[in-house]
Amino acid sequence: MPLPADPNLEQLRHRARALQRAVRAGDPAALARVAEHHPAGVPAEPARAGFPRNAAQLVIAREYGFAGWPRLKRHLDVVTRHRRDPDPAPPPGDAAAEFCRLACLNYDDDGPRRWAEARRLLAERPDLTSGNIWAAAAAAEPVTVARLLAGAPELAGQDGPPYGWTPLCYLAYSRLDPAVPAEPVLATARLLLDAGADPNAGFLWHGLPTPFTVLTGVFGEGEQGPGRQPRHPHSLALARLLLRAGADPNDGQALYNRMFGPDDDHLVVLFEFGLGSGDGGPWRQRLGPMVDPPAVLLHRQLDWAAAHGFADRVRLLLRHGVDARTPPAGGRTPVEVAAAHGHAEVVEVLVGSGVPRPVLRGVDALVAAVLAGDRRRVAGLLAAAVAGHPALLLRAADTGRPEAVELAAELGFEPDATVDGATALHWAAWRGHLEVARRLVRMGADLGRRDDRYHGTPEDWAGHAHRDELVDYLIVQARGRSDPSFDANSPEISD
Template structure:
């Protein structure tokens, strides 16, 4: 079972939750009893709920740990202990709240990487990167003053001077997110002088090709490769891949980076492009590798089988026939995979927990070919999702996919609900 935790997990919170579960089970609460029955099968069950009357705190802790994918309460505690020094929450850094009495150049040196880098929350967008570029124009000496800014702008000459002054700076963490320089390079989306040479220099200087951090303490690491491949649930308009993603990924993999990057695979699975998969498969994706992060955390967040099954199920369920075939060619198949073409047979179906339609998903990804195909198949461009109540055009606008938004706006203007159509055309009454 893959691990699943809330953001910024806290042991005291889990202790409170366990006590709450114990009280609920002893009081006959149906939800608490169902959780106990699901994750503590050795306990007897009864129709009247008495099976939870003597639930001990240790048993409640075991049930809670298992509900998050851990084999035991001590395993959960061990993960929290080992992950403490690896967790980061980039969203917690607010450059606007910096001490106004501090030196303006020092404030800018911290703000530039914070604005320039993807941090995987709702703030990711081109306007932030533009603000970082404006600060760099006002303070052109920042890269020379700060190694983390130098990595953010990917300037190998300036990085060389930093490394000559302090050879340990290639691997030392710091800056606004407490990252090593190579992470700022990989997650930066401001123009860079030479990202590949800069990355090579940092790796030669001792940077770890598998370095990363635990986003809000969650167990799947955001590695250097994750930042290079990028994308994710917010779409490529807000979280684009690095401009030199292929060259950087090849360099990292050649230097020993683990190809089984769970977070990178998850982030890139929403779009149809398989170039990242082709590269990773060529370097051993899905096969046992170093599992460096399993050693660091003492546990695997998702097994290789679970990782590849997720990819296969998403591909099969979303009509990604090329991806299904690519994975099959490398020996990865599901026992039963339904016809990928059937995944879009009903283009209007709400196909996700938040009620988005396939057209919403295509709008988020800016996939013009899929948008056109879905519209031609009869998808409703005026459909609204069940969480935000917004149309695919709104999703395209939020994701900064201008061409997709325009296409969907035009489709909305032409759209005629099926109930208003007749055999004589939209809205017609058969009269000459």
């Protein structure tokens, strides 16, 4: 299992002491943990009273994937050096640090409001970059950066407030101006690299093991979507510059952040520079097996693409030799995943590469047929699926395919069913699937339903993701339901 966020040695020592006490007391769950992870197994009953602390520490270490306690301690030392908080408070009165905090992605409270505030602050205080290389880098001011480096070239490799990043990171994560010209950005990057900046610089967000590197910041995006975490305005040119300077293309966090949408320009660039080859780069040397090797990174990309119908990405990965035959431990092969999700085009691409065609039966066959919008194949399988997959319509909505949503509803699947407390309309709002939302509303989806985790309505989710058109649509529809005299379905209003 993975280490928790913000891991620390004292916390793990407490867990080892708790395990030691539980083993001495004969607790069955504790004994099962020892049996699974200690090479000597469970001590005989008379010896349990003397179960030593170092044995408990060994079990804890192995539960987290380390060979022993010393290796775990060395890992935590690395985490301590590179761990960063997502949104630290800047030093009081430090306008440059506050500017950097607002201008850059932090993968916590991101969004256009912060970047607009950074622009306002810089307009009020244009001098705040003059003596601060981190702010000058975030603002992409090559003249200022050149002047500061001329007096102190070592600044190119120094961490600065508020995030404890190098200047190159502030440049890469900055979203200050979506219309910034390419030349000042690239010129700033060249100055820093020529002065010795590390193109593989990065940090561990909350101490978690997948590093956020300079490339991660350049390629942007992530779980909060492109509205809140966009790629850098010159992501491809800046990425190529960094890769030529030695940035490792096997960037697990960048791959993860960009896998949610179908665009593959980041993969094309990374493959140009050796994605999938090598030993995983300097971060894997630091963190060892906590960082996935290149082959595993690409297998994960293929699995995701197969599950989400990204046929072009599947073709791209296959062209670069990614193994499509071997399933993850205990899992399905990519072609089985694609078939189960109704992605016929992906199935044909994989079968065309020599992978055996999968055979789906029973409920799996019905699920695939509904997701593919294939009415004929659905006949005779519906009753078992309704009982076994009550949230199928939500899955259809999440794919962004309105015809699948409509078919699922016609077959009796519930539009307000939830997964993790959120409905199909919540997810359509978050993803920006306007046509899916229209169909859900027409079939009676609950506009005021609040999700269980954040207690937000679909309108709240759309607003948080900056899906402005969807926000407007949901507001109009809510008014139409509350005011019988208001025609929410008028073409002039709803469309």
